[in-house]
Amino acid sequence: MKRVLVSGASGLTGKSIVNELKANQFEVTVLGRNLVKLKKELPGLSGYIEWNYSEESIAGFSNKVEGFDSVIHLSGAGIIDKKWSDDYKKVIIESRTKTTSALIKALSNCEQKPESFICASAIGYYGDTGEFEKNESDTNGKGFLPEVCTAWENEAVKASEHGMREVRMRIGVVLTAEGGALKKMLLPFKLFIGGPIGSGEQWMSWIHINDLAAAFVFAIEHKEISGAINGTSPYPVKMKHFASVLGKTISRPHIFPVPSFVIKLILGESASTVLESQKVYPKVLKESGFNFKFPELPAALKNLLK
Secondary structure, three states: OOEEEEEOOOOHHHHHHHHHHHHOOOEEEEEEOOHHHHHHHOOOOOEEEEOOOOOOOHHHHHHHOOOOOEEEEOOOOOOOOOOOOHHHHHHHHHHHHHHHHHHHHHHHOOOOOOOEEEEEEEHHHHOOOOOOOEOOOOOOOOOHHHHHHHHHHHHHHHHHHHOOEEEEEEEOEEEEOOEHHHHHHHHHHHOOOOOOEOOOOOEEOEEEHHHHHHHHHHHHHOOOOOEEEEEOOOOOEEHHHHHHHHHHHOOOOOOOOEOHHHHHHHHHHHHHHHHOOOOEOOHHHHHOOOOOOOOOHHHHHHHHHO
16 A cells, blocks of 8 residues: 655645545555644544644654655645735745755655655646636746746755656646635625626636545556646636636526725735636646546536535
């Protein structure tokens, strides 16, 4: 049975990935600062490792992470948890770059290094794509989110310098009934005041959480894959279409748009995460034979909101 180490496992995406790994007979150990929380939220795993990247010595930590076949690294502060002050921007970047750097350094000192190091990233790497579709061969965009993702990935690629196959999963808008973007968008619809955000013309590249979890397992099992992967459905939609499908799925109107200025007042600079266009295609997953269970939006929302 192969052993997998997962950081950042207590989030919605992390929990789903852990469950998918268990369903595929992997032995899972999770890594985090709060062992009590990890054991409560993710019971019955093979192991729990306490880790504070800013305090732990690399040598001491290497002993704790010895012997894993693969590592999935998801740690990072929430992008829209707070407004983007200069201080919080620093937290967003360092919570990704410093944890990635520390983890790779520790793994590089292991006698048995993991075969694969799979690090989360985001389609924010591409910036505002407008009407242009981007895939993994395209370069990074401009702005704060491309800066974050580029710095993050620059640390992740260093895993390959130590003999590990590195994969960077550029994640789109993750759809799950448990929380995240979908839960926030549902409230106005339930109050009969739902509609598209901003102009409605911006592209939204989304993925069902089950498909995303399966994509991480796929990346572990398919050793021919390395480098960037877009974790998105092959069928992105415009925001106005998303609102229409969501409204029809829960039998609510979808005619009340939320103006851009309102979103900017609420979120500040981080409003770009929902107002900018992100049209992204998962070329690597499709060409590698990955089978999306929910490639199209109506079936995905029906499954999540049934």
